[in-house]
Amino acid sequence: MSDTTSTDPVHVLHPEQSWGFLREREFGRLAYHLLGEVHIVPINYALDGERLVFLTAEGSKLFGVTANPDVAFEVDEVVGDRATSVICRGRARVLEGQAAYVAERLPVRPWVDTPRSVVVAIDVDEISGRRFDLTRPWLRDLPS
Template sequence: MNMASDSARPVPEELDRQECLRLIAPGGIGRIAFDDGEGPTVIPVNYAVDGESVVFRTSLEGRLNRSLLTAVPGGQVRAAFEVDAFQDSTHEGWSVLVRGGAKPLGAEEKERAVRVDPWAGGQREAWFRLTAMEVSGRRLRRP
């Protein structure tokens, strides 16, 4: 075992909830994971952070909207949301996972929600909020 090369490698560190939320606070692109009825699936979405919640939009006709709508008004669907940032050249970076309940936003909630500007064209009128029940993350950095 080459000790010099091992000591030069980035080491993983666990991130606390506050650091995780700070890292994802700028918004941008993340991935929402959910069960679409055919099994687990992951879809990229534009998002914004609102306190300890993640807000994102999708099309009314899309699989994400159909899968996250619930039959119980005010109900939530279990989902996960992941964001990461890595530098290939240094092998350093971080990854944050938010797990909780996703629910559609009503008209009044949309008016009060943080602004999310989708990159994709077309109508993105289905708004959702994923409320964080669990937030975890890891960072790779040089010692």
């Protein structure tokens, strides 16, 4: 765990910092249960307040989150000598009727052009984030 010393390479993010990190990105990984196994898939998402929204189609991901709505979601980033990771845990649910129109006002932009007509929201119960000061000494040993 992190303390307040400046030499500690692990920095715990406040929940507001974690939400801010998620708000500035659009790509992460969804972990869900399917037939007794845990699956992880990349998804594009947008935030609606403090819930995640994504589009999907019929298939194993949709089946998994409807059969067992307990999910986890992670976004990571490495820039220079810093890495950031934010993890959310919550419950997924399919939005139908008027509730599904939320996707029209959010910047949910799939990177792959395939049909997606099902709107899923993840109601986040827990969020945690960490920022790491990286040393990666092996990079210093590479020839110039």
